[in-house]
Each structure stands twice: as C-alpha cells, then as structure tokens.
Amino acid sequence: MPFATCTDQAKIYYEVRGAGEPLVLLSGQANTHHWWDRVHADFAAVHQTIVLDYLGTGQSDKPADAEYSVRRFAGDVISILDELGIARAHVYGTSMGGKVAQWLAVDHPDRVGALVLGCTSVGGAHGLQASPEITRALAQADPERARQVLVDLMYSPEWVRANPGPYGTLGDPSMPVHARRGHLRASNGHDSWAVLDRVTAPTLVLHGTDDVFSPADNAAILAGQIPDAELHYLDGARHAYFEEQREEASAVVLRFLADHPLR
Known part of the structure; x- marks a missing residue:
C-alpha cells in the first residue's frame, strides 16, 4: 500500500x-x-x-499525541508530493479540505499550480x-438522527430520493x-484571513447557494481576500454541491484547470 x-x-x-x-483532491473534516x-x-x-x-x-496513522491542524495536513500533502517526485500540482479542496488547500497555497506557493476552493471559509472572526441550532442537532446523542441532519445539510431531499446512498x-x-x-479542533482553529493576500496561485472559489453548513456568503468573503480570485455559485446546491450538481461543478473546475496549466 x-x-x-x-x-x-x-x-x-x-x-x-x-x-x-x-491534481490533489482534498476531502472534508x-x-x-x-x-x-x-x-x-x-x-x-x-x-x-x-x-x-x-x-x-x-x-x-491515528496517533493520540500528534498535532491535528489544517496547516499540518497541508504539510502532509507536501510529504506525499515529495514521495511521488511531483514538483507542482493543482489543488482542489472542499469543506475542511479547502482550508488545507489555503495553507498549501500560502506556505508552499511554489508547489501549487491552480487552486480550487469549494464550500469553505477563511475561518476565524x-x-x-x-x-447554533445546526451545531446542536449534529451533536445530539442519537447517532441516526444526527446522521440524518448531516445528510440534509449535504444534499437536497430530491437528490437523496434519487440517490439513496x-x-x-x-x-x-x-x-x-x-x-x-x-479534526474538529483543526477545522475550527483555521484562520487564514490575514495571509490570503499572499496567495499567488490562480484561484477559483465554488459554493452552493443553499449551503447552510458553511453559509454561502463565505464564498464572497474568501474570494475577496485572494488576489484576482474567480467566484462561481451553484444555484440550489447544498454543502456537497460537487455531487448533487456534478455535471456543472466538475466541468467548471476542469475548465479552470485547463485554462491555467502548470508551468
């Protein structure tokens, strides 16, 4: 392995x-x-x-005494690229993965080609x-009810009926x-607001308009902090826009990457 x-x-x-x-694909928390x-x-x-x-x-590995932070996870991605002998790669991160991707672009600008940030945030203040209602619902003692809350945050009921899992x-x-x-501490501890102006990678920000897990206005806040970032909303999509609106989302990302080839 x-x-x-x-x-x-x-x-x-x-x-x-x-x-x-x-292309590095980075998943959620x-x-x-x-x-x-x-x-x-x-x-x-x-x-x-x-x-x-x-x-x-x-x-x-799952060590109890290790550092868990999105900036550390970004360093782990660099270790993988080094293992593969890859000097530069495009990066597409969604949710917490978008936070990891931000730190890759800030800390390792020479290793990142194009940057795509989906359903994510600058964090911090x-x-x-x-x-709070959503946070409490996700933390409830009944695991099946908490799971159903998460499913509803990810997907519309119509999509779930057509795609039962x-x-x-x-x-x-x-x-x-x-x-x-x-992982919870890592995602909650993310705050890139003050350093995003250092991002030099061509950047695309994606977000579903109906996302309340990471509220949709995060997209404009994030794109506004990154020089020349492009912004694309997926109408009616929730947090897992990349699945529910796969055809549009994948096409937009692939077109952006093709427009910004590695040099």
Whole structure:
C-alpha cells in the first residue's frame, strides 16, 4: 500500500489514478478519500489525481499525541508530493479540505499550480459558521438522527430520493474519539484571513447557494481576500454541491484547470 512518511514519522495513506497534470483532491473534516468516490472519475480522466486519508482517518496513522491542524495536513500533502517526485500540482479542496488547500497555497506557493476552493471559509472572526441550532442537532446523542441532519445539510431531499446512498461524505466511522476531536479542533482553529493576500496561485472559489453548513456568503468573503480570485455559485446546491450538481461543478473546475496549466 502507498504511504508517505511525514515529518513526525506518521504514515499517510494515498492513492494515485489517471494521467496528466497532477491534481490533489482534498476531502472534508473527519473523512477519507472516499469523499470523492462519486466524482473522482471526472478528474482522473484528465489528470493524475492524488487522494489521501488525513491523519486520524482511514488507513493513515491515528496517533493520540500528534498535532491535528489544517496547516499540518497541508504539510502532509507536501510529504506525499515529495514521495511521488511531483514538483507542482493543482489543488482542489472542499469543506475542511479547502482550508488545507489555503495553507498549501500560502506556505508552499511554489508547489501549487491552480487552486480550487469549494464550500469553505477563511475561518476565524471573519468566517461565517453554521447556526447554533445546526451545531446542536449534529451533536445530539442519537447517532441516526444526527446522521440524518448531516445528510440534509449535504444534499437536497430530491437528490437523496434519487440517490439513496451510501454516501462517502458523512465521516469515517472508524475514527477513534481523539482523532475525531482533533479534526474538529483543526477545522475550527483555521484562520487564514490575514495571509490570503499572499496567495499567488490562480484561484477559483465554488459554493452552493443553499449551503447552510458553511453559509454561502463565505464564498464572497474568501474570494475577496485572494488576489484576482474567480467566484462561481451553484444555484440550489447544498454543502456537497460537487455531487448533487456534478455535471456543472466538475466541468467548471476542469475548465479552470485547463485554462491555467502548470508551468
């Protein structure tokens, strides 16, 4: 199995598919690479895609005493690129993966080609959070009811009726408690507001207009902080816009990447 060894010696699992300019796909909080299963083929048909299981998820190590932060996860991506001998790659991050992608572009500008940020936020005082009612509903003791809340945040009822699952976006059930808490701290601790003007990568920001998990106004806030960023809304989409509006979302991303080839 392919693993990269990170600076603290943790092993991070990754997979590579396809051929072409490399593209790293970054999933949401507490999720494995299976987050991308429904749309992965769209990108692997054109690019050499790299997906991974974050520290604490899937087949990667799950140490209790490690640092869990989105900036650390960005460093883990660099370890994978080094393992593969890839000097530069495009990066597409969604939800918490979009936060990881922001730090890749800030901390490692020479390693990032085009940058795509989906359903994500600048975090901190300037990022918009889900309402307290949503947070309480997700934290309720009944796991099946909490799961249903999450499904409703991800997808419209109409799409769920036509696509009954299983869904790869609802979290990794194998995560130990310490890793799940670490991911929550990592995502909640993200704050890139003051450094996003350092992003030099061509950037596309995507967001569903009906996303209340990461409120849709986050997209304009984020795009406004990144020099010359483009902004694209997917009308009527919720948090998992990339699945529910796959045809439009994948086409927009692939067109953007084609317009900004690696140099």
